[in-house]
Amino acid sequence: MKTIIRSNNQVYISWVKNILNINNIKYFVLDEEMSVMEGNITAIPVRILVDEKDLYLSKEIIQKAEKKLNSTQTY
Secondary structure (H helix, E strand, O other): EEEEEEEEEEEEEEEHHHHHHHHOOOEEEEOHHHHHHHHOOOOOOOEEEEOOOHHHHHHHHHHHHHHOOOOOOOO
């Protein structure tokens, strides 16, 4: 398993998990409970890991989704 995301942003973590689910990529989440138990959500970043064979594809999918999301935002 390889880490693809390390973040303290719970919204971003949830979004990445959803993107991976939509694309049928299996993942494992580490430290999600620890960041909550710590009481300081920024103390321990949550990590999302994927199988090594899915590493390139999952990173590519997330990057494309981020670009699409950023291109549709209005300020």
